[in-house]
Amino acid sequence: MAQTIWIHKLSDPKKKAEADGMDYICEHLFQGLTQSGKLTNAKGWNPFDSASTKEGSSYRALFCDTCAKNYKDGNVRMAKEPVLV
Numbered sequence: 001m002a003q004t005i006w007i008h009k010l011s012d013p014k015k016k017a018e019a020d021g022m023d024y025i026c027e028h029l030f031q032g033l034t035q036s037g038k039l040t041n042a043k044g045w046n047p048f049d050s051a052s053t054k055e056g057s058s059y060r061a062l063f064c065d066t067c068a069k070n071y072k073d074g075n076v077r078m079a080k081e082p083v084l085v
């Protein structure tokens with residue numbers, strides 16, 4: 001079983017711009033953003049233009065190095081909790 005990569009939606013256009021225009025970020029970058037209020041590249045910075053879920057949808061997402069390494073086609077899932085940024 002491939003490890004699931006959880007992604008969080010960036011609802012704030014300013015944050016999207018900071019994320020190189022990506023619509024989603026992985027949970028690790030999201031945690032950093034939640035804690036410090038800004039996106040940092042401390043955990044890596046890997047934009048994926050089509051990160052795909054097992055349902056076949058794909059998203060523009062920014063991954064940390066760990067997630068970029070773990071990424072396989074279809075192991076991305078959208079986090080359900082609302083994003084408060």
Ligand SMILES: [Zn+2]
Nearest residue numbers: 026028064067
């Ligand atoms: Zn990550």
